[in-house]
Amino acid sequence: MATHEIRDLSIIGAGPAGLFALFYAGMRGATAQILDALPQPGGQLAALYPEKLIFDVAGYPRVLAKDLVQSLTQQAGQFGQPIHLGQRVVGLEEADGVFTLVTETDRFPSRAVIIAAGIGAFSPRRLPQACAEPWYGKGIHDVVLEPKQFAGQHVTIIGGGDSAFDWAHQLEGVSRSITLVHRSDRFRAHQATVDAVMASAAAGRSAVHTFHELADVIAEDGRIAAIELKDIKAKTTKRIPCDVVLPMLGFVSDMGALLTWGLQVEKDEIHVTQTMETGRPGIWACGDVNTYPGKLKLIATGFAEACVAVNQAVHWVYPDKKVNPGHSSNLAVFGQKDD
Ligand SMILES: Cc1cc2nc3c(=O)[nH]c(=O)nc-3n(C[C@H](O)[C@H](O)[C@H](O)COP(=O)(O)OP(=O)(O)OC[C@H]3O[C@@H](n4cnc5c(N)ncnc54)[C@H](O)[C@@H]3O)c2cc1C
Incomplete structure (x- = not known):
């Protein structure tokens, strides 16, 4: 020592x-x-x-x-x-x-x-899914230090609080796509930011999936290429293109x-x-x-x-x-x- x-x-x-x-x-x-x-x-x-x-x-x-x-x-x-x-x-x-x-x-x-x-x-609260663990630091980031690093990438944000909505809002126009995923339809974020993100989703500039959670990470050539999302009500899954996952689950x-x-x-x-x-x-x-x-x-x-x-x-x-x-x-x- x-x-x-x-x-x-x-x-x-x-x-x-x-x-x-x-x-x-x-x-x-x-x-x-x-x-x-x-x-x-x-x-x-x-x-x-x-x-x-x-x-x-x-x-x-x-x-x-x-x-x-x-x-x-x-x-x-x-x-x-x-x-x-x-x-x-x-x-x-x-x-x-x-x-x-x-x-x-x-x-x-x-x-x-x-x-x-x-x-x-x-420390940031980690995703509970075991499939996420190996990808921390290699496509899953729970701290955003430089938004420009996600330029041109498919970004999925997981969470329903201020950080999740702030980043969904701020990365619009920087990232290639923005998908916000949350386990319920109740959000703990500033209403103005929620409204802005929802308006963007309604206009097709981003996507919001309520009652969904991460189900699997699909890798190609050692990097994240897509993720599977599970609808926790309907118990169905869907695959979306994804380069980066940002879990914003609080600390x-x-x-x-x-x-x-x-x-x-x-x-x-x-x-x-x-x-x-x-x-x-x-x-x-x-x-x-x-x-x-x-x-x-x-x-x-x-x-x-x-x-x-x-x-x-x-x-x-x-x-x-x-x-x-x-x-x-x-x-x-x-x-x-x-x-
Ligand atoms: C979303 C949000 C918005 C805010 N907006 C404002 C605002 O507009 N205006 C305002 O005045 N305040 C604001 N605050 C509050 C403000 O951030 C805090 O009052 C301020 O950060 C407190 O500073 P601090 O140095 O006492 O503690 P902290 O900022 O909490 O820093 C404490 C540090 O101690 C370290 N530490 C703790 N335990 C250990 C240990 N055992 N070993 C080693 N390191 C340790 C931690 O890692 C941390 O880095 C906001 C807070 C939040 C969450």
């Missing part, structure tokens, strides 16, 4: 709160690192809604979620602090004033910990080990004080993972909480450093006049 060099702060989670915490730690002159279970930074923004517009982040009249992640990652990266992706934290050890976060493969020691774990380490999230660390946890949320303290000295929590009276689960709130948590943690590690950071517009670390 690889053991990394000790840092002042370890931050669990590369969502907006964790990314801003990493930036802030660098600004305060602390060494820091992020650990995230996902293969990409951005938390819910990257995993759940990269193509959605966000309107309530200060300073941005509107911003695509994936573009906000890019800006946050760029801002966080300017001090050269590492973001370790694909590292799910499964354990915490504490000895001689050092916390060690343990993942399946590595150990990350630090002097303080900031938990910015959002709704937990989450399963798991707080896992974090709940066993002696923190005050209720309904998967960590109770914190107004200084983001968790009750366990040396550990702070910010963003969606924490709760307190008046808590708002918003990106903007997470940013402010990250500032509070980092300033407290920096003061804990270096008592001579003040809690109050001063103004970034004056700081020498940015080449400004430090006064």
Whole structure:
């Protein structure tokens, strides 16, 4: 198991709160690192809604979620602090004033910990059909990072929620064909998007199959060539051309080990004080993972909480450093006049 060099702060989670915490730690002159279970930074923004517009982040009249992640990652990266992706934290050890976060493969020691774990380490819900499993990553994709990769292809989307309808709508005109498949005729998506997709299907520009599910994957030359759909009411099957299947079945999230660390946890949320303290000295929590009276689960709130948590943690590690950071517009670390 690889053991990394000790840092002042370890931050669990590369969502907006964790990314801003990493930036802030660098600004305060602390060494820091992020650990995230996902293969990409951005938390819910990257995993759940990269193509959605966000309107309530200060300073941005509107911003695509994936573009906000890019800006946050760029801002966080300017001090050269590492973001370790694909590292799910499964354990915490504490000895001689050092916390060690343990993942399946590595150990990350630090002097303080900031938990910015959002709704937990989450992963897309997988298709239950065994025939789908071998094709994950080879024609079945549960995360869409770049819509253009599906240009000119027959795309089948499985699901009845916002992501399924958003992608059905957005891939129209990009893909060669769009087929939306759902097990019922009840949808959990924004009505305007449902209406748009249904209008497109009525006009023959796409297809919607309700009360259907995946029955089989037909391969040719090592790639998906078609799929079979089963009508779950009539018990009949039909074959449609298909290059790509996008299961949009939601996510399963798991707080896992974090709940066993002696923190005050209720309904998967960590109770914190107004200084983001968790009750366990040396550990702070910010963003969606924490709760307190008046808590708002918003990106903007997470940013402010990250500032509070980092300033407290920096003061804990270096008592001579003040809690109050001063103004970034004056700081020498940015080449400004430090006064
Ligand atoms: C569809 C949708 C639309 C939204 N729209 C808006 C909006 O318009 N405006 C707004 O302000 N908010 C919006 N939100 C809410 C916003 O996305 C969240 O408030 C925000 O993502 C919280 O950020 P975070 O950094 O606290 O947590 P998250 O974004 O959840 O990130 C947490 C990260 O921690 C990682 N993690 C968790 N546990 C572990 C572990 N054990 N080991 C390693 N890594 C771990 C996860 O993998 C994840 O990457 C929306 C949410 C959704 C789902």
